[in-house]
Amino acid sequence: MGNNPRNDVGCEGDIMKCPSCGREIPDDTVLCPYCTANVKKRIRLNRIYAVALSLLIIASAYSILSYAAAGIPVTKIKDLSMSDDRNFVRVKGYVVDYPRVYEGSYGVTALVFTINDGTGDLTVKIYRSVMWKVVSERKVPGMGDLVDVRGTFFYSTTKSITLNNPDYLVIKRPEFSSIRNLTALSNSPPWAYKNGEGIYLTGNITGVREYSWGYVLSVDELLDVIMPRAYVSLNITNLKNISSGISRFYGTLEYYRSYQPSTLYPVYNLSTLLSDPEKYNGTSARILWATVVHKDEANNTIFIDQNGTEICVYVSSGVRYYDVGEHVELQGKFEWFAGHWEIAIIRESDYIIEPKWELIAHPQCELVERKSYEATTEYHLYGLMRVEGIVADYTEYSSGSVSITLYNASYPGCVVNVYVEHKSSISGLLQSGSKVVVRGMALIYNGDWEIKVRAYTNDSVEVIY
Amino acid sequence: MTIEYLLMCILFVVIGTLIGSALSMLPGLHVYNVIGFFLLFYFTAGLVLDSMQMVLMLIGMLVSYAFVFTIPSIYFSAPDDSTMFVLMPSLRYLKEGRGHEAVVLIATGALIGVIAITIFVPLFMGPLAIVWSIVQPNIHWIIGAVIAYMLVSEFPKDFGRHKNPLHGLKEGWKTILAGYLTFFLSAILGIIVFNKTIIPADRAFQGLMAPLIGLFATSSIILNLISKYEIPEQNIPKSIDAHPREIVHGSVAGASGGLFAAFLPAVTAGVGGYMASHAFAQKGDKSFLVSMGASRVVYYVGAISLFFLPTLHLRRGALAMGINLFFTPESVQQFYMVDMGIAIAGVISFFMVIYASRFLATRIYRINPKVLNLTVLGIVIALVYFMTSWQGLLIMSVATAIGLIPVLFNSRRSHCLAVILVPIWLNMSGISLGSLFGLW
CATH class of the missing domain: 2.40.50 (OB fold (Dihydrolipoamide Acetyltransferase, E2P))
Known part of the structure; x- marks a missing residue:
């Protein structure tokens, strides 16, 4: 390159070389007659190189920024707005609903749950490959878990965040x-x-x-x-x-509580109502917890007890569902009727329900003691039994359950009562006279032993012929 | 993040830039073809390399390609879809012994493009997100408008004296009709290639390689073989013939066109820069070459910057799609690292292209152009065969024939871009024409 005479651009007497094409041109010319390049007004390459090197300053600035960039701060759900759409955000909150899955013909495609940080709800979505990694790392949350989640925020009618990496989901389970x-x-x-x-x-x-x-x-x-x-x-x-x-x-x-009332009346104790009934006559009252002590289906009434105080409750429809010993919650009108004080459940806003405690399961359920199906003639409560017999009679219900009466001489009364929770547990064509092998759990129903064939378990009814 | 990790990231940027620079010297080889193989390798050995470092290496390759592919485009006359527009002015420079100056002008445009990306994209984070939310539901209309613009903006050319008015009319319209024929045939080729995997299935991700090389590279090489030109001795100037105003004008136009192309699917840097040059009323080759350099870099590198841009995460371009197979951009920190990588790769690539050009400029005139073009043609054919088998060669032959129409009839080569524009536009508009060609 150094030996190339065209590189030496400069004057040689009244002749110079065009700095662009290298041809010899008069030194007083402004435009090269060969290539039309301007010989006088030009930009030196050194200046362009200097501009190029300025990129190193930009690179240094970004390297410092990336080094100094702190972790992602926790954002309150109420502060997430449209301007955060598709941003990577971090949110901490309690799981307020149990996880749900989306299933299609390709299997499970997404895992979804809702968290609340006290300022609002946010749906967390986990799709396919990430979802399976979350499962394999045992990171599927349960209701009540405190989760710290980082992901891409999507602003829509419901706020949601998509988890892109299992590492960005940290779960703190409650003390059990x-x-x-x-x-x-x-x-x-x-x-x-x-x-x-x-x-x-x-x-x-x-x-x-x-x-x-x-x-x-x-x-x-x-x-x-x-x-x-x-x-x-x-x-x-x-x-x-x-x-x-x-x-x-x-x-x-x-x-x-199976029913969420639209109108909530003041909560009263029965003793309060009955201590001064005239005062409360016509009051709409809500009783949170009482026990059914008597039922009179003919008159559509039940009697409830709360801490030793009893009252008659008129239930306009469905009285048959409330049995003695059950706990109820109700809302109705306290009034004098036919010579006694009662609570009447007749208006649309009135209700009577049987609330109860339930356990929302977490993912870590485990088998503690395995049992096997035993071919025994003795019933043990919750024991797994294997019974052979001839179908004497059976009834199929619209709910899909089936009740079967089996004949087997080895059992008391030569009869075994079988209750099949769902007919999908029966393999083969069930009919009177069929020989069947039943695997199920021994339970007491209405005072009698029965074998319950539970759905979605290993219990089954196998029709031999 | 530790200092060691940061230094490793910088190292991977440098490695990617060097690999990309070396590979970009090969005429006909698009960086996306190489990145496809790198991704295949990464998926099999994914646990070995940190995903962010892999991303930075790929970005290094992309940036260097955006700069260095100028070399084969100018010295070997083997352009791709975005450098085809610089072929004519740069060939003129080459014939005047100013090939290196043309390279410097394009590289300067590219350099300013990188600076614009690293400085302005973060500043316009919010507005870009708003623009995208407006553009997104109307993309098919915009692509349709681009196609219409390409077709309508070609008007009958008057070549001067004619035997009679009818002859003048015929000559004027001949180029237009040849252009429309090019557009039509390229569109059909695009529909076929997009809807049917003709090349072996395990190479399906290289599906566009053969038609693009055929339309732009091989047709140019054949033209060079026919035209029998001489490459004179090249000068290595210490200054370039340009006014700062021309540089700024070209850079703004090119960056705008590149950003337009980076935002829209199917619209490539060439078309974006070409439309921007009309919009900014550009005059002269110098400003045009600068704008093409800026447009190309903003198109390729800007797309990846937009992908990592918080609030946007726009997945545009094969590299963004490829990266998204194993990486989801998340934090501002990652965006800073990507911009750092772009800046480092930019400065290395700039000097790579300058020194590679100096090296070639002092030697290229010694080589017989015919031998050079035949060698390049051989390399291109070998690459297509290696990447896409004999089916790819067949597609390339058809594409070359289509690519020669504008060459022979002096119409616009930009019509060849219908190979990408039309199928994507049809796809985004919900129109299916594959059955017309017996594709399903």
Whole structure:
């Protein structure tokens, strides 16, 4: 390059070389006659190189910024707005709903749950590959968990955040305290526990009902455990496994009320109402917790007791659902009727329900003691039994359940009562005279032993012929 | 983040830039073709390399390609879809012994493009997000308008004296009709290539390589072989013939066009820069070459910057899509690192292209152009065969034939871009024409 004479641009007497094309031109010319380049007004390359090197200053500035950039600060959900759309944000809050999954013909495509930080709700969405990583790292949250989540925020009618990396989901589970007496828990009033309190308990699954959002597992026929479908669909919980013996359930308590009234009347104690009934005559009252002590279906009335004070309740429809010993919550009009004080549930805003404590399951349910189906003629409560017999009679209900009367001479009265929760547990064509093998759980129903074939478990009715 | 991690990131930027610079010297080889192979390798050995460092290496490759591909475009006359517009002015420079000056002008435009990206994109974070929210639902209309502009803006050319008025009319319209024919055939080729995987399925991600090389590179090389020109001795100037106003004018026009192209699918840097040159009433080759350099860099590198830009995360361009297979941009910190990578790669690439050009300029005139073009043609054919097998060669042959129409009839080569514009426009408009060609 140095030997190339064209590189030496400059004057040679009255001749110079064009700085652009290198040809010899008169030194007083402004435009090169060969290439039309301007010989006088030019930009030196050194200046352009200096501009190029200024990029190093920009690079240094960005390297300092990236080095100094702190972690992502926690944002309050109420502060997330349209200007944050598609931004990467960090939010901390409690899971206020159990996780849900979206399932299609390609399997589970997304895991979704809602968190609340006291300022609003935010939906957390986890899709496919990230979702399976979250599952494998046992990071699927449960209701009541405190989560710290970072992801891409999407502003829409509902605020949502998409998790892009399992590492960006940090879960702090609540402390779980042990509950030993399920009967006491199931009979506890609403103030006995706190909603969202973390507990664990052990028991036998005595019934399984399926809903779109998940499964309701009846434990020892005393407490309902809500098993979100997400845990089953994501293979975190195996119903067949945990129903094959005594299992331990972790979760948070929720006081379940089947009806959310639009109008809430003042809460009264029965003793207050009846201490000065004239004063409260015509008052719309709400009774939070009372026990049914008597039922008169003919007159559509029940009698309830609250701490030793009894009152008659007129239920305009559905009185048959409330049995003696059950706990009810009601709202109605306190009034004098036909010679006695009563609460009448007749208006649209009135209601009577049977609230109860439920356990919203967490993902870490486990089998504690496995049982096997035993071919025995002796009934043991919650024991798994294998019984052979001839179908003497059976009834199929519209709900999909089937009740079967089996003939087997080895059992008391030569009869075994079988209740099949869902007919999908029956393999083969069931008809009177068929020989069947039943695998199920021994329970007491209306004072008699029965074998319950629980749905979605290993229980089954196998038709031999 | 630790200092060691930051230094490793810078190292990967440098490695990517050096690899990209070396590969970009090869005529016909698009960086996206190489990045496809790098991604395949990364997915198999993904756990070894940190994803951010992989991203920075790929960005280094992309930035260097945006700069260094000027070399084969000018010295070997093997342009791609975005450098085809600089072919004619740069060839004129080359024939005047000013090839290096042309390279410097384009590189200066590219340099200013990088500076614009690293400084202005973060400043316009909010407005860009708003613009995108307005543009997004109307993309198909805008692409349709770009297509219409390309077609309508070509008017009958008057070449001077004619035998009679009818002959003049015929000559004037011949170029237009040749242009429309080019557009039509390129569009059909694009629809076929986009809807049917003709090349082996395991190379499907290289589907556009053969038609683009055929339309732009091989047709240019064949033109050079036919035209029998001589490359004179090249001068290495210490200054360039340009006024700062021309540099600024070209850079603003180019950056605007590049940003327009980076925002819209199907619209490439060439079209964006070309439209911007009309919009900014550019005059002269110097400003045009600068604008093309700026446009190209803002298109390629700006797209990746927009992908990492908080509030936008616009996934545009093959690299953004490729990166998104294993990486989701999240934090402002990552955006800073990407801008750092772009700046470092920019400065290295600038000097790479300058020194590579100096090296070639002092040697290229010694090579017989015919031998040079035949060698380049051989390299291009070998690359297409290696990447896309014989099916790719077949597509390239068809594309070359289409690419020669504007060459032979003196019409615009930009009509060849219908190969990308039309199928994407149809796709975004919800129109399916594949069945017309028996594709399903």
